[in-house]
Every structure is written in C-alpha cells, then in structure tokens.
Amino acid sequence: MSTPAYLDLQRRHERLHHLGHMQHIVEWDQSANMPSKGSDARSLALAEMGGLLHQLATDPALKALLEAAEQEPLSExxxxxxREMQRVWRSANALPQRLVEAKSLARSRCEHAWRTQRxxxxxxxxxxxxxxxxxxxxEEAACLSDATGLSRYDALMDQYEPGMRASEVDRVFGDLRSWLPGLIADVQVRQAQELLIRPQGPFPKAAQRALGLDAMRLMGFDFEAGRLDESVHPFCGGVPEDVRMTTRYREDDFLPSLMGTIHETGHGRYEQNRPRDWITQPVSQARSMGLHESQSLSFEMQLGSHPAFAQLLSPLVIQHLGAQPAFEPGNLNRLLTRVQPGLIRVDADEVTYPAHVILRYEIERPLMEGLIECEDIPALWDTKMMELLGRDTRGNFKDGCMQDVHWGGGAFGYFPCYTLGAMYAAQWFATLRRSVPDLDTQIAAGNLQPVFDWLNANIWSQGSRWETPELVRRASGEALNPAHFKAHLQARYLA
Amino acid sequence: MSTPAYLDLQRRHERLHHLGHMQHIVEWDQSANMPSKGSDARSLALAEMGGLLHQLATDPALKALLEAAEQEPLSExxxxxxREMQRVWRSANALPQRLVEAKSLARSRCEHAWRTQRxxxxxxxxxxxxxxxxxxxxEEAACLSDATGLSRYDALMDQYEPGMRASEVDRVFGDLRSWLPGLIADVQVRQAQELLIRPQGPFPKAAQRALGLDAMRLMGFDFEAGRLDESVHPFCGGVPEDVRMTTRYREDDFLPSLMGTIHETGHGRYEQNRPRDWITQPVSQARSMGLHESQSLSFEMQLGSHPAFAQLLSPLVIQHLGAQPAFEPGNLNRLLTRVQPGLIRVDADEVTYPAHVILRYEIERPLMEGLIECEDIPALWDTKMMELLGRDTRGNFKDGCMQDVHWGGGAFGYFPCYTLGAMYAAQWFATLRRSVPDLDTQIAAGNLQPVFDWLNANIWSQGSRWETPELVRRASGEALNPAHFKAHLQARYLA
Structure with missing residues (x-):
C-alpha cells in the first residue's frame, strides 16, 4: 500500500509544526516579556516568519500532492x-503573501502600542x-470569501469555527436575546436578598500567584509541560508540549486572576492532551475555537462556579491569602456567581457574558461588511452597552472598545466562539450528569477525575478527527442545543 | 552608481537577521523558561530553524552575487x-545541511540533559x-578545515575569533604559564596578611535580584531594550534591540551573581550599542568573542574590582542586603580581589581565571585533533587541575569537567577567547588612562561615563567595520600586547 503523496504532505506538515513552534513561543514572549524598544524588531521578525510559513503552506507543489493523496489507500x-490538510491549504492559499506579511506587521504594531494607549x-x-x-x-475577508464562496464575515468566522455561519449565530443569539435580559433582571432581584461578604484586600501579587498555581494543580495542569506568567491580556499560548498560560493581577481583588487562571487551565489541558501520536499533523489540532472555549468554560464556569467546587477552593484561598469570613465556601460561591452587569468582558459573570459577545458581534460584523467604519465604533459601543447591560461607557474607551486585544490583533469573527463555547460546555455537563449521576457529590468530595476523564475521552483526545457536528453528536448524542445553556443558568441562578 | 548584486545580498541578510531574531529569543527561552517536557519538541524546532537558516545562507545564487558585488562601486x-558577508558565506558553505541539523539536535539534547545530569x-x-x-x-572541524585550509582547531577557533591561530594562543598562553603560577603564589602570600570580613548570609533571591538590577543601572544597561532573568548557566543572549541577560542565585553568597550580572552587562551594552543603521547587516555584528569578553571583563574586572568602584557598590549592597561590616568599601574590594584557586571557572578571580582557560584549551585542542577521546577528559582534568591550581577534582565531575555548557553545546575553540578578552580589556584601560589621566578619581566620584564613552567610540559603535588587528590598533595604537594584562595584575595585586 504505497502512499507517497500523503507521506510527502505529512513531512511538510511536520516542518510547519516545528517552525510554528518558534512562532508560538516568540509570540508568547512578545506578550509576557518583551521590553518596549524590542517592538519594531519583533514585528519585523514575526512578519518575516509569518511570510515564510505562508510561503511553505502555499508551495505550488501542494495542490497536486493533495489531489494525488486523495487517490491513495489511506486509513480512516x-x-x-x-481533510484537515486540505482545509489548511485552502485557508493559506486564499491569501497573497504580501497581505499575510502586511497584516502580521500591522497587528504587531497595533497590539504593542495598545498596551500603553489603553x-x-x-x-x-x-x-x-x-x-x-x-x-x-x-482585504483578508474578501480573499477568503472569493476562495470559499462564503460571505465575508462567514469566511472570517470559518477560520475559527469551521462550518459555523452568521445565519446560525443569528438564530442562536436571537434566542438568547429573547430571554437573557429577563433572566439577568430576575437573577439580580433574587441576589439582592443575599448576604454577601466582600473580601478585604490588598492581596499581594506573590500570594495570588501561589494561589493560582495551586488552582492549576487542582485542575490537573502538567507543570512539566507548561508554565504561568503575566501579560496585559491573559491568554493560553505556546505549544502542546509546552503550554504558556498568562494572567494579570489586581492587588485589590484576587478573583479575576484566580478564575481567569482556572479558565486558561481549561485551554491548557486541551492543548496538553491533544493526540500525541499525531502531534505534528493538522488532525491533532484542537477542533475549533468554540470547542476550545467550551473547555475553558467547563473549568471556569461549569466547575469553578459550581457550589460544591467552592468547598475545594476555600482552603486554598485561606492558605494563601489568610482566613476571612468572605472565604467561607458558601460566601465564596455567592461571590463567584454574583451577577452584575459590568464594563469588562473578561471579568463578566457567565450570565451577562453573552451580552458582551452579542455587542461585539453586532459591531464587528457590519465593520467587516463595510457598513460602518472604525470611527463609528465608540458611539455604537456606548449605545449597545446601554441597551444590553444598562451601563454608560461614553468617553471611557479604556474600559469600552479598547478593552480587548482581538480587533487590534486582526481577529474578526472570533467573538461568537465565546458564547458558542458556553453553550457547548453546558451541553457537555448535561451529558456528563447522565453518565455520572452522582457528579455533584463527586465534585464536593474533591474528585474531579470523572470530569477530566470525560473531557479527555470525548474532546481532548479527539483533536480534529471529526468535523464539529460529528464530534458534538458523538460526545453528547445530539447537535448543538442552546437549551442546555438556558437550563444550566436557570438551575444555577433561579432554582 | 548601480549596485544590484550588493542590494540583493543586503536584502537577504535582512531576512537572515529577522529569522535569527526568532532563533535567539527561542534559545534564550530554552535556557530561561522551558519546562522539561518541552525539550524534545524544542530540539526539533531549533534543528528545523537552524536547517532553514543554513539553507538560506547557502543558497547557490549567493556565490555569483558575492562575486558580482565585488565589482560594484561600493562605499567603504x-x-x-x-567582506563580512563573504566570511558568513564561507563559514556556512563549509558545512552540509545534514551536519548543521544533526549538531543542533545533538547539542539541544545534550544541554537539556546536562541540566539535571550535572x-x-x-x-x-x-x-x-x-x-x-x-x-x-x-566532522564540523574537518569541513571547516577543508574550506579554509586552516588546521582543524584553528578552523573551529576562527568562527569565534577570526584570524586567531593556535600558534598565537600557544605563544600568549606560554608567556602566561611562565609567570602566572608565581604570581598566584605571591598574591596568596600577600593576601594571607589581610584582614577579611566574610558577609553573613543568607541573602534572599529577591533582594539579590533587586541589587543586580541596580548594578545594571549603574553600568548603563538600557532596560527598555533588554531584561534580566535566571538560568542554570548565565549568559547574554537575545537580540541587540532586546538583550536577554541571565544570572543564577546562591542564597549563601551574593557576590557570584552580582559580579556575574555586571559581567553580562558588559556583553549586553556591546550588543545594545552596535551600529544601529547597519543592524540587519553582518558589518554591525560584534567583532569577535574575544572582543566581546573584553567588554564583559572591562565591566566586571577592570571596573568592578577597581578599589574606587567598591565605593559605588557598597551603598547599593547595603541598601538591598542590609548593613554589615563586610560591606564597607575597603573590605568589599578585598572580597572582590581575593585570589583563591577554586574549582569553578565562572566563579574564579581574574588572577586564577587564565589557569582554568589554559586547562580547557589543553584538553579541547587534542580532543578536536582526535588525539584523545571523551573518556579521557576526567583524568586529564584531574591532572591539570592539580598541576595548574593545586586542587583535587577526582570523582567530582559536577564541579569538574561537567561545569561548563560549552562542550555539551558543541562550542569547541571558544575557551581561549576568555583570556584573550582579559588581555584586551587590560589594553583598553591602559589606553584609557593615557587619555583620561584622572580616570581613577572619576570612577571614585561615580562618573563612569568616560569609560562608557571610550568603549562606545572605540569598540561598540565600530561593530565589524575593521578586522580585529586594525580595530585593536585604532583603539589602542598597538597590536594585542599581553604585557598590559601582566602590568594590570601586578599593579592591582602586588603594588
């Protein structure tokens, strides 16, 4: 059984994997370590590297190799x-080298300046x-649209969430919009009755870091294959063999960093547990950004804000920050499930978070479609913030449209993934509860292994073996079903 | 005046510069950050990158371009x-791609395992x-020898110290051997009379780090274009726009880290001040490793162990580590100039240091010439340590032949540069004293600017504009003259 074309492609992807390693580590360094005067040289270096990787991914020989491999006797x-090689090829070949380099340069510059401008x-x-x-x-959207026949926004979104379309997002977000504002209001009324004890700071950065590391251990992060550092905008980067998570610390409040760290640990474990035998190949890649977010939200929200989980977290918090009445498990859980319409997406609770995403979706889509311009963003932001969350952001760009790194980094079409991820996560836990009926008791007893085992078997170890709908069906027995998310919020916040 | 071939070459070197940036940052990360399970993937990534850079540096089109550029009307x-492009080309083309990749892989593996094996x-x-x-x-030595007509060891050394030959090293080291043992003995007799107060530890790592950062500020390091981190073996890496220095801390003794940091700052400032207009081009490179070491030793030894410098260092030490009788300037200088034959090269004083280098030179040269094998190293090490420094290293590989990263990293022919650097540094300060007669008063007054200005004008800003003998002559008015080093040691330790 001879498969020369396939083997050639496999070797080429090995090479891309190794060179991609360089790029991922250097990008992490840019956010976590690089001093200001290193910025221009770094932008040029990343642009050169991006151009080179693009050149390899668009080698004219690839087309014939991909066609020949189709005819070869391959295993499933x-x-x-x-199939994933073809997807990578289509995506890379849609873009001219010049555009790839120009975009890398522009986004490096924009992101770097943003750190101080914000x-x-x-x-x-x-x-x-x-x-x-x-x-x-x-320009990128136009090229991708030409290559795929999709609309411009769909073509952008398809890079992060293959197969997802704006029409589907409209349907799901439309459903959300119909009940979310009412639910937010109901939860706030109910929580107004609760007695809530606020933690008393300051919380030194070193103690918060030690707490975060212990939380990562609790969540099973492998520290021999990754680390935790600081950056302006938290993210999970690096490579599967060496995952680089970042967080940021506020000395007046430890919860954003703690829960952000638990969130990124979900991303980190997905990467650390991608299929190792295929690690250099596209089929080992995480399936989509929405599925990635379903892992971070399984960790941060499904587990992290679970009432029983607070019993595990409380002793760690006390160990690192000292004993306070606020750190009693019941109060800790009330703090973690407090619903409060706020300005900052990454600090938002799971109930108001979708509103932040809807706002961004409703701005970035017309922006990419050429219906609005960058100058229009602040006014639109102000209007929608008031409409969706009742908050005034006029003149406050810092905590308004300048709070995210995505747009400056050129990642348009990404935001919907966050809320799709929240829906998938609710769907995973609904499934998990059917196979592990005493799940809540297990969590309270500190046994998180059934959760990790299920996620590993159904998501992490599957990589990109199946297209998303098939992966979702195999994992949960049905297609994406937003009803699980609604049921989850109702059960947790209104039961 | 048309120079198409030259401009083509210039663009190619720009590209190499940008991709080299990726390599340098990732190599720094490997030593400063990478967790253990990242090692195999990192080795493969660096090997792939090394192979790619080698491929670009050996593009068959280069030969004709270099020949054509020779005929073009170029500025001086x-x-x-x-000339430097040709040197880079000769060096790269001497080695087959297979060898470059195999060596990168072998050295990454060896260095990584060495961290725990040591x-x-x-x-x-x-x-x-x-x-x-x-x-x-x-194999590399054989290829380089074939390409240059030099002997194998000379061909290896020429990569680090262009133009230097083993015959010249033999002459200089022969001279050293004739008076160094006597001088070491004389200094020890003399210092036996001194009253020396030992610092009382422990010295917490965080305080040592803060002290090191202040020492770097005193030495003019630009923190907007670089940083200080930790690694098992201290080094100065990164890129000229973003210099990555490392150190290591021992809580029982702060001087090795402090003086090591001052040492690396000398390397760092050379890199930070290389000609900026030519930064992407070979002519902007530091001239040689010996000249690089002449900068670190100008900082660590010529300045750092200067009696007047202790008056600047003393308040910083007291500020970060608390007041102790040992930190009084006179005692601090006695600590910094204490001559004590020891096991560890990087901790050695400037008087015994050359003995460590002679030992390594006398082992690595026959090793590369095939006269001895790796198995012979420990016994030779033991014999020569006893002969040169009177110390017993039998069975102590950790503090013996496993202490350096060089051999495991494949850097044979590098060690002589350290002692050549010490000689150059002594020659720079002899010259500097002629043009700034009150130099010692200036240093005592905290004005190090005349030193930085001289080094910048004569060494840093010159990059690789001149070949080494011409650079040395322009800077000091004469060729390398080991008499300055002898005079320096006699004046400082026996006057």
Missing amino acids: HQRANL QANDWAGYLVNLREVVKLAR | HQRANL QANDWAGYLVNLREVVKLAR
Whole structure:
C-alpha cells in the first residue's frame, strides 16, 4: 500500500509544526516579556516568519500532492488528516503573501502600542493603527470569501469555527436575546436578598500567584509541560508540549486572576492532551475555537462556579491569602456567581457574558461588511452597552472598545466562539450528569477525575478527527442545543 | 552608481537577521523558561530553524552575487559589509545541511540533559550525549578545515575569533604559564596578611535580584531594550534591540551573581550599542568573542574590582542586603580581589581565571585533533587541575569537567577567547588612562561615563567595520600586547 503523496504532505506538515513552534513561543514572549524598544524588531521578525510559513503552506507543489493523496489507500485517521490538510491549504492559499506579511506587521504594531494607549485611554492614537488592521482584515475577508464562496464575515468566522455561519449565530443569539435580559433582571432581584461578604484586600501579587498555581494543580495542569506568567491580556499560548498560560493581577481583588487562571487551565489541558501520536499533523489540532472555549468554560464556569467546587477552593484561598469570613465556601460561591452587569468582558459573570459577545458581534460584523467604519465604533459601543447591560461607557474607551486585544490583533469573527463555547460546555455537563449521576457529590468530595476523564475521552483526545457536528453528536448524542445553556443558568441562578 | 548584486545580498541578510531574531529569543527561552517536557519538541524546532537558516545562507545564487558585488562601486562601509558577508558565506558553505541539523539536535539534547545530569554528578549519563556532540564537532572541524585550509582547531577557533591561530594562543598562553603560577603564589602570600570580613548570609533571591538590577543601572544597561532573568548557566543572549541577560542565585553568597550580572552587562551594552543603521547587516555584528569578553571583563574586572568602584557598590549592597561590616568599601574590594584557586571557572578571580582557560584549551585542542577521546577528559582534568591550581577534582565531575555548557553545546575553540578578552580589556584601560589621566578619581566620584564613552567610540559603535588587528590598533595604537594584562595584575595585586 504505497502512499507517497500523503507521506510527502505529512513531512511538510511536520516542518510547519516545528517552525510554528518558534512562532508560538516568540509570540508568547512578545506578550509576557518583551521590553518596549524590542517592538519594531519583533514585528519585523514575526512578519518575516509569518511570510515564510505562508510561503511553505502555499508551495505550488501542494495542490497536486493533495489531489494525488486523495487517490491513495489511506486509513480512516489518515483520511481525516488529509481533510484537515486540505482545509489548511485552502485557508493559506486564499491569501497573497504580501497581505499575510502586511497584516502580521500591522497587528504587531497595533497590539504593542495598545498596551500603553489603553492605559492612557488614547482612542485617537489607537484609531490610527486600528484603521490599518481593519483595512487589511477586510482585504483578508474578501480573499477568503472569493476562495470559499462564503460571505465575508462567514469566511472570517470559518477560520475559527469551521462550518459555523452568521445565519446560525443569528438564530442562536436571537434566542438568547429573547430571554437573557429577563433572566439577568430576575437573577439580580433574587441576589439582592443575599448576604454577601466582600473580601478585604490588598492581596499581594506573590500570594495570588501561589494561589493560582495551586488552582492549576487542582485542575490537573502538567507543570512539566507548561508554565504561568503575566501579560496585559491573559491568554493560553505556546505549544502542546509546552503550554504558556498568562494572567494579570489586581492587588485589590484576587478573583479575576484566580478564575481567569482556572479558565486558561481549561485551554491548557486541551492543548496538553491533544493526540500525541499525531502531534505534528493538522488532525491533532484542537477542533475549533468554540470547542476550545467550551473547555475553558467547563473549568471556569461549569466547575469553578459550581457550589460544591467552592468547598475545594476555600482552603486554598485561606492558605494563601489568610482566613476571612468572605472565604467561607458558601460566601465564596455567592461571590463567584454574583451577577452584575459590568464594563469588562473578561471579568463578566457567565450570565451577562453573552451580552458582551452579542455587542461585539453586532459591531464587528457590519465593520467587516463595510457598513460602518472604525470611527463609528465608540458611539455604537456606548449605545449597545446601554441597551444590553444598562451601563454608560461614553468617553471611557479604556474600559469600552479598547478593552480587548482581538480587533487590534486582526481577529474578526472570533467573538461568537465565546458564547458558542458556553453553550457547548453546558451541553457537555448535561451529558456528563447522565453518565455520572452522582457528579455533584463527586465534585464536593474533591474528585474531579470523572470530569477530566470525560473531557479527555470525548474532546481532548479527539483533536480534529471529526468535523464539529460529528464530534458534538458523538460526545453528547445530539447537535448543538442552546437549551442546555438556558437550563444550566436557570438551575444555577433561579432554582 | 548601480549596485544590484550588493542590494540583493543586503536584502537577504535582512531576512537572515529577522529569522535569527526568532532563533535567539527561542534559545534564550530554552535556557530561561522551558519546562522539561518541552525539550524534545524544542530540539526539533531549533534543528528545523537552524536547517532553514543554513539553507538560506547557502543558497547557490549567493556565490555569483558575492562575486558580482565585488565589482560594484561600493562605499567603504559597504565594502566592509561585503567582506563580512563573504566570511558568513564561507563559514556556512563549509558545512552540509545534514551536519548543521544533526549538531543542533545533538547539542539541544545534550544541554537539556546536562541540566539535571550535572546536579546528579552523572558523568556516565552525560558522556553518552557528549560523545555524539564531539563526533559532530569533529566532522564540523574537518569541513571547516577543508574550506579554509586552516588546521582543524584553528578552523573551529576562527568562527569565534577570526584570524586567531593556535600558534598565537600557544605563544600568549606560554608567556602566561611562565609567570602566572608565581604570581598566584605571591598574591596568596600577600593576601594571607589581610584582614577579611566574610558577609553573613543568607541573602534572599529577591533582594539579590533587586541589587543586580541596580548594578545594571549603574553600568548603563538600557532596560527598555533588554531584561534580566535566571538560568542554570548565565549568559547574554537575545537580540541587540532586546538583550536577554541571565544570572543564577546562591542564597549563601551574593557576590557570584552580582559580579556575574555586571559581567553580562558588559556583553549586553556591546550588543545594545552596535551600529544601529547597519543592524540587519553582518558589518554591525560584534567583532569577535574575544572582543566581546573584553567588554564583559572591562565591566566586571577592570571596573568592578577597581578599589574606587567598591565605593559605588557598597551603598547599593547595603541598601538591598542590609548593613554589615563586610560591606564597607575597603573590605568589599578585598572580597572582590581575593585570589583563591577554586574549582569553578565562572566563579574564579581574574588572577586564577587564565589557569582554568589554559586547562580547557589543553584538553579541547587534542580532543578536536582526535588525539584523545571523551573518556579521557576526567583524568586529564584531574591532572591539570592539580598541576595548574593545586586542587583535587577526582570523582567530582559536577564541579569538574561537567561545569561548563560549552562542550555539551558543541562550542569547541571558544575557551581561549576568555583570556584573550582579559588581555584586551587590560589594553583598553591602559589606553584609557593615557587619555583620561584622572580616570581613577572619576570612577571614585561615580562618573563612569568616560569609560562608557571610550568603549562606545572605540569598540561598540565600530561593530565589524575593521578586522580585529586594525580595530585593536585604532583603539589602542598597538597590536594585542599581553604585557598590559601582566602590568594590570601586578599593579592591582602586588603594588
């Protein structure tokens, strides 16, 4: 059984994997370590590297190899790998090298300047760089649209969530919009009765870091294959063999960093447990960004905000930050499930979070479709914040449209993944409860292994073996069903 | 005046510079950050990257371009750049791609395992990896020898110290051997009379780090273009726009880390001040490893162990570690100039240091010439340590032949640069004293600027514009003259 074309492709992807390793580590370094004067040289280096990887991914020989491999006698797993190779190829070949390099350069510059501009609330300064990124992202959308026949926004979104369409997002978000504002209001009324004890700071950074590391241990992170550092915008990067998580600390409040760390640990474990035998190949990749988010939210929300989980967290908090009445498990859980419409997406509770995502979706989609311009963003942001969450953001760009790294980084079409992820996570736990009926007792007893085992068997170890609908069906026995998310919120917040 | 071939070469070197940036940051990360399970993937990634850079540096089109550029009307500076391009080309083309990749892989593996093997005093384990590195280094020496007509060891050394030959090293080291043992003995007799107060530890790592950062500020390091981290073996890496220095801390003794940090700051400032207009080009590179070491030793030894410098260091030490009788300037200088034959090269004083280098030179040269094998190293080490420094290292591989990263990293021919650097540094300060007669008063007053200005004007800003003998002559008015080093040691230790 001879498969020369497939084997050639496999070797080429090995090479891309190794060179991608360089890029991922250097990108992490850019966010976690790089001093300011290193920025220009770093932008040029990443642009050169991006261009080179793009060149390899668009080698003219690939087209014939992909066609030849189709005719070769492949195993089921190899055939899945070939399908993912084709997806990578289509995506890379849709974009001219010039555009890839220009975008890498523009986003590096924009992101770097954003670090200081955000602190200075300098929208005017940010706008100069953002315009350039948006211009290039629109060119990218046009190229991707031409190559796939999808609409421009669908073509962008397809890079992060293959197969997902704006029409589907509209349907799901439309459903959300119909009940979410009412649910937020109901939960707030109910929580107004609760006695809530606020933690008393300050909480030194070193103690918070030690707490975060213990929380990562509780969640099963492998510290021989990764680390935790600091960055302005928390993320999970690096490579599957060496996962680089970041967080940021506020000395007046430890919960954002703690829960952010638990969130990123979900991403981290997905990466650490991707199929190791296929690690250099596209079929080992995490399935989609929505599924990735379903892991971080399984950790942060399904587990992290579970009433029984607070019994595990409480002793760790007391160990690192000292005993306080606020750290009693019941109160800790009330703090973690407090619903409060706020300005910052990454600090939002799971009930108001979808509103932040809907807002961004309703801005980035017309922005990519050319219906609005960058200059229009702040006013739209102000209007929608008031409409969806009743908060005033006028003049506050820092905590408004400049709070996220996504747009400056050229990642348009990404935001819906967060809320799709929340829905998938609710669906996983609904399934898990059917196979492990005493799940809540297990969690309270500190046994999280059934959760990790289920996620590993159904999501992590599957990589990109199946397309998303098939993966979801195999894992949960049905297609994406937003009813699980609604049921989860009702059970946790209104039962 | 048309220079198409030269401009083509210039663009190619820009590309190499940008991709080299990726490699340098990732190599720093490997030493400063990477967890153990990341090692195999990192080795493969660096090997792939090394192979790719080698492929670009050996593009068959280069030969004709270099020949054509020779005929083009170039400025003096461009001509110097072309000379360096040719040197880079000769060095790269001497080695087959297979060898470059195999060596990168072998050295990554060997260095990574060495981190734990050294701690475990595991010579047998280390030997397995070292043999492979030595085998490939010998192949490399043979290829370089064929390409240059130099002997094998000369060909290896020429990569680090262009133009230097073993015959010249023999002459200089022969001179050293004639008076160094006597001088070491004389200094020890003299210092036996001194009253020396030992610092009382422990010295917490965080306080030592803060002290090191202040020392770097005193030495003019630009923290917007670099940083200080930790690694098992201290080094200065990264890129000129973002210099990555490392150190290691011992809580029982702060001086090795403090003086090591001052040492690396000398390397760091050379890199930070390389000609910026030519930064992507070979002509901007630091001239040689010996000259690099002349900068670190100008900082650590010429300045750092200067009696007047202790007056600047003393308040910083007291500020970070608390007041102790040992921190009084006179005593601090006695601590910094204490001559004591020891086991560890990087902790050695400037008087015994050359003995460590002679020992290594006398082992690595026959090892590369095939006259001895890796198995012979420990016994030779034991004999020479006893002969040169009167110390017993039998069975102590950890503090013997396993203490350095060089051989495991495949860097044979590098060690002589350390002592050449010490000689150059003494020559710079002899020159500097002629143009700034009150230099010692200036240093005592905390004005180090005349030193930095001289080094910047004569060494840093010159990059590789001149070949070494010309650079040395322009800077000091004469060729390398070891008499300055002898005079320096006699004046400081026996006057």
